[in-house]
Amino acid sequence: MVERHIGLSIFCHVVLLIGAAAVCMPLYFAFVAGSLTVGEVQQVPFPLVPGSHFVENTVLAWNEGQFSRLYVNSLIVTIGIVTGKLAVSLIAGFAVTYFRFPFRMTAFWLIFISLMLPVEVRIIPTYEAVADAGGPLRALFDAIGLTGFIADRTGYRLDAALQWNMINSYGGLILPLIASASATFLFRQFFLTVPDELCEAAKLDGAGPLKFFWDVLLPLSRANIAALSIILFLYGWNQYLWPLLFTTEKAMATAMIGLKDLIPVADAQPAWNIAMAASFFVMAPPALVILLMQRWFTKGLVDSSK
Amino acid sequence: MPASNAIMIDREGAATRPRFPLRRSLGSLVRSSEAGLKASHFRRPWLAGGLVAPQLLILLFFFFIPTWKALSLAFVQVDPFGGTMIFVGLDNFTTLFSSPEYRDSAILTLWFTVVQCIATLVVAGLLAFATDNVMRGRAIYKGVILLPYAIAPAISGVLWAFLFNPTVGPLAQMLHELGFAWDPNRRPFDALLLVSVAAIWKHVCYDYIFLVAAFLAVPPSVMEAAAIDGARPVRRFLTVTLPMAAPTIFFLIVMNFVYGLFETFGIIDTVTRGGPAGSTNTLVYKVYQDGFRQLDLGSSAAQSVILMAIAVLFTFLQFRAVERKVNYQV
Numbered sequence: 001m002v003e004r005h006i007g008l009s010i011f012c013h014v015v016l017l018i019g020a021a022a023v024c025m026p027l028y029f030a031f032v033a034g035s036l037t038v039g040e041v042q043q044v045p046f047p048l049v050p051g052s053h054f055v056e057n058t059v060l061a062w063n064e065g066q067f068s069r070l071y072v073n074s075l076i077v078t079i080g081i082v083t084g085k086l087a088v089s090l091i092a093g094f095a096v097t098y099f100r101f102p103f104r105m106t107a108f109w110l111i112f113i114s115l116m117l118p119v120e121v122r123i124i125p126t127y128e129a130v131a132d133a134g135g136p137l138r139a140l141f142d143a144i145g146l147t148g149f150i151a152d153r154t155g156y157r158l159d160a161a162l163q164w165n166m167i168n169s170y171g172g173l174i175l176p177l178i179a180s181a182s183a184t185f186l187f188r189q190f191f192l193t194v195p196d197e198l199c200e201a202a203k204l205d206g207a208g209p210l211k212f213f214w215d216v217l218l219p220l221s222r223a224n225i226a227a228l229s230i231i232l233f234l235y236g237w238n239q240y241l242w243p244l245l246f247t248t249e250k251a252m253a254t255a256m257i258g259l260k261d262l263i264p265v266a267d268a269q270p271a272w273n274i275a276m277a278a279s280f281f282v283m284a285p286p287a288l289v290i291l292l293m294q295r296w297f298t299k300g301l302v303d304s305s306k
Numbered sequence: 307m308p309a310s311n312a313i314m315i316d317r318e319g320a321a322t323r324p325r326f327p328l329r330r331s332l333g334s335l336v337r338s339s340e341a342g343l344k345a346s347h348f349r350r351p352w353l354a355g356g357l358v359a360p361q362l363l364i365l366l367f368f369f370f371i372p373t374w375k376a377l378s379l380a381f382v383q384v385d386p387f388g389g390t391m392i393f394v395g396l397d398n399f400t401t402l403f404s405s406p407e408y409r410d411s412a413i414l415t416l417w418f419t420v421v422q423c424i425a426t427l428v429v430a431g432l433l434a435f436a437t438d439n440v441m442r443g444r445a446i447y448k449g450v451i452l453l454p455y456a457i458a459p460a461i462s463g464v465l466w467a468f469l470f471n472p473t474v475g476p477l478a479q480m481l482h483e484l485g486f487a488w489d490p491n492r493r494p495f496d497a498l499l500l501v502s503v504a505a506i507w508k509h510v511c512y513d514y515i516f517l518v519a520a521f522l523a524v525p526p527s528v529m530e531a532a533a534i535d536g537a538r539p540v541r542r543f544l545t546v547t548l549p550m551a552a553p554t555i556f557f558l559i560v561m562n563f564v565y566g567l568f569e570t571f572g573i574i575d576t577v578t579r580g581g582p583a584g585s586t587n588t589l590v591y592k593v594y595q596d597g598f599r600q601l602d603l604g605s606s607a608a609q610s611v612i613l614m615a616i617a618v619l620f621t622f623l624q625f626r627a628v629e630r631k632v633n634y635q636v
Contacts, residue, residue, distance in 0.1 A: 008539050012436035013443075019433045019510075020450040026465040026507070027453075029476050033468060045483075046476035092361035098347050099354035107358050108342065114369045116621045120568040120590050121613035124597040124606055125372035125379065136371050179368035184361060192342065199346040209348040238458030240572035245598070256460055260576060263464060272468050279461055286456035294449060298515055301455075 034058070034277035041273045057277035061262060065278060069251055070258040073170075077243075077254060078236035080174040082229050085183050090221070093187030094213055098199070111181040119176065120241065127245055130172045134164040168252040173243060177236065183228060190224050191217065227300030230293055234286045255282045376614070379607035398608035407584060408592070408609075415588040418498065419566035422505050426562055427555065429506065430513035435543055437514075438521045448518070455511045459504075460572030466504035467577045470496075490578065494585030497578045501586050504573045509565055513558050520554035521547055560623045567616065589613060 033041055035054035040047065062068070095101075096108050119126065129135075141147045150156050166172030194217065202212040218225075243254040253261075259282045262275040290297055348354075380399070383392045402408050433451060437444060454462065469477045472489040481488040490497040524547050532542045548555075571590055574580060580587035580595060587595065590613065597606030 005539060008439055009441075012439045015432055015436040016440065016443075016447045016451075019429070019436075020447055022507070023450055023453055023511075026462075026469055029469055030465050033474075042474055045479055046474070088360045088364065091357040095354045095357035097342060098344050099351070099357070100343060100347055100349050101351035101354040104343070104354070105341070107362060110365065110370075111358075111361060114365050116618045117369075117373060117614055118564070118568045118617055120571060121593070121610055121617050122372050122376050123594055124603065124610065125375035126368060128375065129368055129372045133367060136367065175364060176368040179364045181361070181365070188342065192344070194344075196344060196346040199344060203346070209350060209353060234456060238460070238572075240458060240460040240575070241594075244575070256458060259464065260460060263467070263576060270471075270474055272471070272474055275464065276468060279464055283457050283461050286458075287453065290452060290456040291449065294452065297452075297455075301512075301515055302519060 030276040030279055033272050034280060036273050038269060038271055038273060042270060053273070054277060057273050058281065061274045061278035062281070064274065065258040065262055066250065067255060067258055067278070067281070070253055070255045071281075073252060074237060074255040076170055077173045077239070078233055080170060081177050081236035082232045084174060085178045085232055086225060086229065088178060089181070089183035089187055090218075090225075091213075092181075092184045093191055094217065096184075097188055097191040098209065098213075111184055114179065114181045115185070119180070123241070123245065126176050130166045130176060130246060132164070133166050166246075168247055168249045170252075172246045173239075173252075173254070177239065177242060183232070186224065186228060187221065190221060194220060223299070227296045229300075230289055230297045231300040233289055237286050258282070373614070376607050376610045379603060380611045383604050394604070398604045399612075402605060402608050402612075407587075410584060411587050411589055411592050414498065414585065415567065418502055418505075418570075418586075418588060419563055422502055422509070422566045422570075423559060423562035425502070425506050426509050426513050427558060430510045430517055430558075433510070433514055434517035434521055435547075437518055438547075439539065451514055452511050454508050455515075457508065458572060459508055459570060460576050462504050462508040463501075463573035463576030466500060466507065466573075470500050470503075490582075492582055494583055497582055497586050501570070501574055501577050504577060505566065505570050508573070509562065512565070513562065516554055516558055517551065520551040524550050557624070560620055564617075564620050564624070567613075567620075 029046075031054070032047060032050045034057050035050040035052065036047065037051070037053055040051055092111065096104060096111070138147070166175070198216055198220075199212060202216055207215070238256065239254070240256050240260075243257050244260075247253045247257065259275070259278050262271075262278050264270045264272060264275065381393060381395060383394045383397070437447060440447070457465075469475050470481075470488065470490060472478050472491060478488050487493070488496055490500045528546055528550075529542060532546050537545065567588075568590055570588065571594070574586055574588060574591050578586040580591050589609065593606050593609045593613065596602045596609065
């Protein structure tokens with residue numbers, strides 16, 4: 001700030017207050033709605049002060065939507081996405097920056113291309129890929145004649161063994177979301193900025209690649225890993241389209257889908273109080289992460305879009 | 307769709323010379339294969355292969371094969387029961403482009419995306435400008451304005467669907483009292499407006515983070531010089547801060563388009579489900595509708611291919627944006 005203007009300062013505070021109010025307003029009304037009874041929710045005009053049924057509605061929504069199960073599913077899927085993507089990208093980033101091997105650039109470009117197409121544009125074929133993950137392998141073994149060969153010799157039906165249906169499984173919810181290379185690039189970028197002397201020193205001390213990775217690179221990447229974990233946590237928890245397609249059984253759905261099922265439809269009783277109470281516990285984990293780790297979150301966001 | 311500026315700032319690996327004469331003769335090919343390799347590196351091909359294998363396998367099964375299938379499905383006609391498959395060339399595309407529904411969907415997607423992009427940027431710009439000019443309470447304002455980033459598009463949709471629900475929604479009631487016949491379940495324009503508001507509310511925080519950082523990065527010396535020349539804060543903002551933040555703004559325009567095109571599925575599905583009368587049936591939502599509800603796989607695949615082309619275009623724009631961001635840095 002160069003100089004102070006009282007008028008400008010007041011104007012700016014007003015703008016920010018309006019902005020903050022616009023952010024909070026839907027949340028406040030959701031809270032009010034979540035604390036009323038079904039009858040009270042339908043009053044005109046809508047009450048401006050909360051009622052006294054919030055806890056009651058929350059408990060009701062939790063039981064009605066089987067959230068004990070859905071919450072666990074959401075946690076498993078989110079943690080699976082975060083750890084899976086971090087692990088896969090860390091080692092892949094390490095390999096393409098620290099190793100000379102044949103087809104290194106091919107591997108690099110194959111990973112690079114995957115940045116171009118977001119999952120949303122290849123919904124249906126990915127659905128098929130998950131519904132029949134063994135399909136490509138079956139086709140391959142058929143083509144090279146391995147299926148027939150094994151069936152002739154041992155009677156073992158290879159094609160029957162390769163029927164993997166990943167619908168309604170954690171694998172089906174997690175793996176397609178890990179299939180993007182953004183994190184690999186983030187780590188690759190970071191590894192390129194690590195001084196070469198560190199690797200030289202590690203080599204002189206007789207450390208192999210894995211020891212160097214584990215004892216030098218990983219500790220150095222701690223900040224990036226933390227920042228990226230937060231972004232991935234939000235990404236995983238807030239997934240909507242995948243769980244919607246891949247879980248046809250209620251028991252395998254995520255909390256987000258459970259919330260969607262609570263939205264009143266046209267003809268049913270308008271139980272918005274239940275839906276709104278539920279929306280709070282569904283958005284609580286990512287909201288807490290953002291509030292408690294704002295610094296890491298901002299770093300992660302700015303880094304991951306570089 | 308986060309990406310990296312990997313390509314632009316690669317270290318030239320030319321420093322490590324190729325060891326074998328044969329390789330040297332391969333010239334540029336060999337040099338390019340050194341790009342992005344650390345000067346001090348390991349030579350354990352099998353280990354390296356093992357390390358990239360998980361990533362490549364996941365990409366093969368859940369990226370390359372599905373993408374290939376989408377591309378090939380776009381040129382065939384499949385009956386919904388999965389029986390026969392006939393090669394039809396570009397028929398799926400010509401049917402698509404001549405269908406008024408698809409054209410309507412494309413136009414409304416463009417309208418929605420452009421409105422969402424501009425409104426988000428303007429609101430975020432105003433808030434970032436204000437944040438730049440206050441001393442007290444900055445952290446609190448920031449914390450509150452960032453909050454919607456944690457909220458899933460689907461939840462944002464649920465919240466706004468409730469607020470503007472024509473029978474119980476508090477804001478809809480206010481509109482009714484003011485004399486507006488608000489009803490997103492029947493009036494197409496109301497539905498589109500509602501979806502846009504939910505999308506903007508959810509996305510302002512993203513632009514805001516980047517703009518606050520960009521405004522903060524303007525060197526104080528430049529601002530002081532402008533102040534000495536007699537430029538008042540608003541003028542300084544328009545003639546100094548905004549031009550210096552131009553690369554960030556370009557980057558955000560691209561990211562807003564990507565968000566509007568691909569990431570608003572959850573909002574549309576929870577608020578309107580594409581209705582009424584297809585008035586919020588954006589291109590991405592239509593792929594889902596046609597493929598999963600109507601089981602018209604050929605048309606849906608052709609639509610996917612068009613979206614892929616758009617996505618590739620935006621990825622390139624995004625790289626351009628990042629490149630410029632690097633070049634402008636003072």
